[in-house]
Amino acid sequence: MIEDEPDGALVRRVLDGDLEAFAGLVARHRDRGLRFAASMLGDAAEAEEALQDAFVRAYRSLRSCREPDRFGAWLLQILVNRCRTRAARFQRRNRQFVRDDAALERAAAPAGRSREWREEIERALARLDPLQREAFVLKHVEGLEYEEMTRLTGARVPALKMRVKRACDRLRVLLGEESGRRDR
Amino acid sequence: MTDDDPLIARVAAELRRPRSPGPGFDGRVMAAVRAVPAPLPARAWAWLREPRVLALSPLGGAAIAACLAVLAAAGVWGARRGSRDGSGAPAVAARAAAPAAPSVVTFVLVAPQASTVALAGDFDGWDGARLPMRREAAGIWTVDVPLTPGRYDYAFVVDGRRFVADPAAPRALGDDFGRPSSVVTVGSGAPGAAGGSL
Numbered sequence: 423m424i425e426d427e428p429d430g431a432l433v434r435r436v437l438d439g440d441l442e443a444f445a446g447l448v449a450r451h452r453d454r455g456l457r458f459a460a461s462m463l464g465d466a467a468e469a470e471e472a473l474q475d476a477f478v479r480a481y482r483s484l485r486s487c488r489e490p491d492r493f494g495a496w497l498l499q500i501l502v503n504r505c506r507t508r509a510a511r512f513q514r515r516n517r518q519f520v521r522d523d524a525a526l527e528r529a530a531a532p533a534g535r536s537r538e539w540r541e542e543i544e545r546a547l548a549r550l551d552p553l554q555r556e557a558f559v560l561k562h563v564e565g566l567e568y569e570e571m572t573r574l575t576g577a578r579v580p581a582l583k584m585r586v587k588r589a590c591d592r593l594r595v596l597l598g599e600e601s602g603r604r605d606r
Numbered sequence: 607m608t609d610d611d612p613l614i615a616r617v618a619a620e621l622r623r624p625r626s627p628g629p630g631f632d633g634r635v636m637a638a639v640r641a642v643p644a645p646l647p648a649r650a651w652a653w654l655r656e657p658r659v660l661a662l663s664p665l666g667g668a669a670i671a672a673c674l675a676v677l678a679a680a681g682v683w684g685a686r687r688g689s690r691d692g693s694g695a696p697a698v699a700a701r702a703a704a705p706a707a708p709s710v711v712t713f714v715l716v717a718p719q720a721s722t723v724a725l726a727g728d729f730d731g732w733d734g735a736r737l738p739m740r741r742e743a744a745g746i747w748t749v750d751v752p753l754t755p756g757r758y759d760y761a762f763v764v765d766g767r768r769f770v771a772d773p774a775a776p777r778a779l780g781d782d783f784g785r786p787s788s789v790v791t792v793g794s795g796a797p798g799a800a801g802g803s804l
Binding site: 439441444445448449452453456457460461466470473474477478481482483485486536539540543547559562563590593594597 | 611613614617618620621622623624625626627628631632634635636638639640642644731732733
């Protein structure tokens with residue numbers, strides 16, 4: 423059963439020509455990848471495209487995956503870079519936050535107040551500096567240690583800690599503004 | 607500090623909610639993957655690079671040599687005939703149909719402090735161990751690699767762990783895997799060289 427096989431075994435099967443094993447890796451890692459990409463890009467369609475791009479690049483370079491048992495971490499590293507590229511393009515197009523009802527439904531959020539809360543968070547995230555947003559999501563949403571974040575982003579630990587702190591400070595201000603506006 | 611902040615904890619909890627892609631996502635990814643040439647299997651690559659001894663009887667060897675001689679003679683005869691009657695087109699067509707011949711590219715890195723240097727790139731699946739470089743005078747490291755015409759990303763692996771881009775070559779765009787890399791473009795014809803110093 424593909425579901426029971428560790429990542430390393432699936433990677434080796436793909437390298438031996440078994441493409442279906444790659445489908446197993448996609449099924450296993452897509453939800454986490456989509457969660458990260460959606461937090462970074464704030465748009466479900468862009469997030470799916472970034473994730474698809476990351477999977478294709480991972481497949482093309484699979485032989486350079488030095489630790490097949492940590493395929494998920496390697497994929498996340500690729501995805502971080504794809505999201506950076508797309509976020510920069512996004513900024514150039516000056517795209518605004520758009521309400522994406524289909525994505526909100528799929529995010530398994532209950533209706534009503536929780537949905538509003540989700541939208542507030544996404545608006546606030548979209549207003550963060552991209553590197554601060556990235557550090558915040560890797561630390562607080564993906565739960566990574568700073569050493570792992572260093573491997574993924576190439577930034578040093580003190581710089582990452584500063585980015586996370588500034589992201590948290592800014593989120594407090596932005597979400598305070600949101601709740602103030604709602605209460606008025 | 608921030609880890610204990612209830613507001614940040616609520617934000618993180620909301621963002622950690624499971625998300626699933628739209629219908630058909632897996633199928634689209636796999637269709638895109640199928641359009642990519644399959645990565646060369648690791649065992650096939652190892653098999654291709656492994657030197658091996660062929661056992662051949664004198665009679666078998668003579669037969670193979672005779673076949674090669676006949677093929678060579680046919681080639682020479684065909685080329686002469688084409689040039690004598692002025693119809694060069696068949697010879698050109700034959701050259702175009704033949705697979706591109708590899709050119710030997712010499713990669714050079716000046717790294718006097720390094721203990722070991724290896725080359726890694728698209729051409730060896732970024733293995734980092736298959737193409738060790740030779741140390742020559744004054745800390746100059748070199749390796750010759752036969753490459754068919756095309757574009758290759760590569761980097762030097764210094765002391766077995768540090769990836770270093772070639773200081774004398776253009777940097778690769780889309781540095782996806784968190785390591786610096788350079789680009790070499792191999793044309794058909796003369797041998798090439800790539801390299802710089804740390």
